[in-house]
Amino acid sequence: MIVVGLTGSIGMGKSTAAAMLRRMRLPLFDADRVVHQLLASGGAAVAPVEVMFPGVRTAEGGIDRSLLGRRVFGDPEALGRLERIIHPMVAAREKQFLARARARRKPIAVLDVPLLFESRGAARCDYVVVVSAPAMLQRQRVMRRPGMTDARFAMILKQQMPDAEKRRRADFVVPTGLDRKLSLRRLRAIIRLLRTGKPPSVSTGARAVNNHRRRGR
Numbered sequence: 001m002i003v004v005g006l007t008g009s010i011g012m013g014k015s016t017a018a019a020m021l022r023r024m025r026l027p028l029f030d031a032d033r034v035v036h037q038l039l040a041s042g043g044a045a046v047a048p049v050e051v052m053f054p055g056v057r058t059a060e061g062g063i064d065r066s067l068l069g070r071r072v073f074g075d076p077e078a079l080g081r082l083e084r085i086i087h088p089m090v091a092a093r094e095k096q097f098l099a100r101a102r103a104r105r106k107p108i109a110v111l112d113v114p115l116l117f118e119s120r121g122a123a124r125c126d127y128v129v130v131v132s133a134p135a136m137l138q139r140q141r142v143m144r145r146p147g148m149t150d151a152r153f154a155m156i157l158k159q160q161m162p163d164a165e166k167r168r169r170a171d172f173v174v175p176t177g178l179d180r181k182l183s184l185r186r187l188r189a190i191i192r193l194l195r196t197g198k199p200p201s202v203s204t205g206a207r208a209v210n211n212h213r214r215r216g217r
Helices: 014-023 031-039 046-052 065-072 076-103 135-143 150-159 163-169 180-196 204-215
Strands: 002-007 028-030 108-112 127-132 172-175
Touching (some): 002 014, 014 028, 014 127, 028 031, 127 163, 135 150, 172 180
16 A cells, blocks of 8 residues: 655645545545544543643633643743644554555555654655645735734744755645646646556655655655
C-alpha cells in the first residue's frame, strides 16, 4: 500500500484538497479531526489535558479549544506539554487507520497532517503532496478566520516551515490559488500516476528527501 502524506501551511487549501481526495474514494486520515474528537466530551485527551491545564474544560465535558489555544499560544514549553499528551494518541489512531486500510487491501491511503514536515511525519509516507497558494491569497484566507489578527498570523507562520521549503521537499505540489478545477486535475493526475506504479517525476531535491524517507521506514 502506498502511503501519501498531504500537508500545507495555514490557509493554503489543504482541507479543499482533502475533500477532493475523499471524493476519489481514497481512505483519508484527518489528524485535525482526530484531535477534535480527542478533546470533545468523552474524548481520551480530556482528562489529562484538564490536569495539565486546569480550567479549560467546558460545562459539557469537553475542552474549550479556544481557551486552550490561548494558554499555549506563544509558549513553547506549554505547547510541548500539550503535544506530549496529544501526539501519541493521534499516532495510535493513525496506526489503526493504516492497519484497516491494509486489511481492506487499499492500494493508496492518505495521511492529512498539517504539520507533517515539522513533526517529522514525512518519514511515515512514501510520497508527500504539498498544497500551495500565493502568499497574498494565503493571507486573505487566514485573516477571514474568526479571531485572527496580524500578530497571531505572524506567530503561526513563525511556527511553521516556510512554504518554499515545503515545496522543495515535496514529491508533488498542488496549486490552490487559481482554480479548483486545476487543483482537482493535478490531484487526479498524481493519483493516476501512483496507481500505475511508475516513478513520479520530481525534482532532485524532493527525490533525495523521498529516498531518505524510504530508507528510514
